Amino acid sequence: MSDPVRPEDNEPRSAAGAARPSLWLTIPSLSAFVVLIALGVWQVERRAWKLALIDRVEQRVHAAAQPIPARAAWPAITAAGDEYRHVSLSGRFLHDRETLVQAVTEDGPGYWVLTPLQRSDGTLVLINRGFVPSERRDASTRQGGNPDGQVEITGLLRITEPKGGFLRDNVPQHNRWYSRDVAAIAAARDLQNVAPFFVDADAGSQSGSAPIGGLTVVRFPNNHLIYALTWFALAFMLAGRLLVTFGGGLFRRKRFVHETACGSDASARRTGSDAGTIVEPT
Template sequence: MSEIRTVTSEAEDAGRKAARPRLWLTVLSLAAFALLIALGIWQIERRAWKLALIDRVEQRVHAPAQPMPSPAAWPTVSTANDEYRHVSLTGRFLHDRETLVQAVTEEGPGYWVLTPLQRDDGTLVLVNRGFVPSERRDASTRQAGNPDGQVEITGLLRMTEPKGGFLRNNVPQHNRWYSRDVAAIAATRGLHDVAPFFIDADGGSQTTGGPIGGLTVIRFPNNHLIYALTWFALAFMLAGKLLVTFGGGLFRRKRFVHEPAGGSDATARRTGSDAGTIVEST
């Protein structure tokens, strides 16, 4: 009987050891679980930040136009505090220094027309007057829409877009522009005392025959909740796998078989006060 018990116990121990994951795999799984939970929490925090950003921008866009920041305040203008702020300014356009930046809008493919606006104090601000299709790229086709005197512009303050667009770098020496890079445009056009941002003119600032204003697209993708749920779902799936792996032995059913206490033949089974007990896993 003791021999049978020993064999059975060794078999159970071998089965438990075979089912037990290696230490490095256990540590890796726990680390992965912690990382997935952290990613889910991070996406929840990102969602709260994005909702606050959307609310802040909506308030700025629909607020009454305020005077554009003065030159003394230019160094402190930032994306977080000022982008999409509704502003107003006055000055005179320098049409001979305009720059065309490739664009695709709801009106189709074409160009943004960025024109320096000279203010009374001599400083310059690049104004995105709006969109023109490719057939109106030449300034001679838009002369009637280019005002000569003092103008008042209202629009949205936008931050510079350095270097270029997606997978396309600006090529100033060939006058090819894919982003509204204020510093590069100013250097190429020989402009000085230029604001480090530009203004997207709204529809009320456009002139008959001029570029189409008011086409600023304000869109902030907000898929953070979906991402968070995905990370949490993966974490709980991994947790379920770990529970099955480590807790399998706790839920395994046991079967009791009576074996003659003194017999060595496993087939000679009987009941009685001298019968032994063998525990077999099922």
């Protein structure tokens, strides 16, 4: 004969065992939830910033052309404050110092033609005169588009593109250019007093059939709302999973069936205070 066996004796150990994994699963899950919510909020803020940027650039692009900033203001020029301003300037092209930068446009692959414009005050501004296809790379094939003497240029102020393009570095010593890096081009062409920006010429600034101006692409990807909804959706899915996994047990109650002792093994099946002594079978 042995001591009575009661289910209550096992409950503390079972509850403690269940609590331990719940704790180390809950903490990282809650941390992940907080991170997902933070990412969603960040994308909402990024979307507001992007919409403000698009609105600001649209106003600059369609505004009347204004003279380029004075030389004294050049060090203060920034992408946020000045890029895509519609500007005007005049001077004389130095065609013998032009630089071809590889480009891909809606018209196919080819080159941007960057030519220094010498102004009356002695300063130089690189002008992206436009696009030429590969077969017109040689300047002799587009002499009609290379005006002599004083010219008036309108276009969009652009910020220098240092180092190179995507996965491709500029190689000045071999005259291979993948980005419009003003400082590097100026050094390679031995240009002095060069503005730290360049100007994308409007289509109306070009006198001949080539280069083709006015091809500046003003487009800003704005997928931040989709990203925000994705992060928020993942956060709420995780919250739902946490509620099901860890919250369901708080409302769940065990049900016990009270059985009347009516057989030789009934006492072994019964639970509760009236279970009596369990008799081992002989």
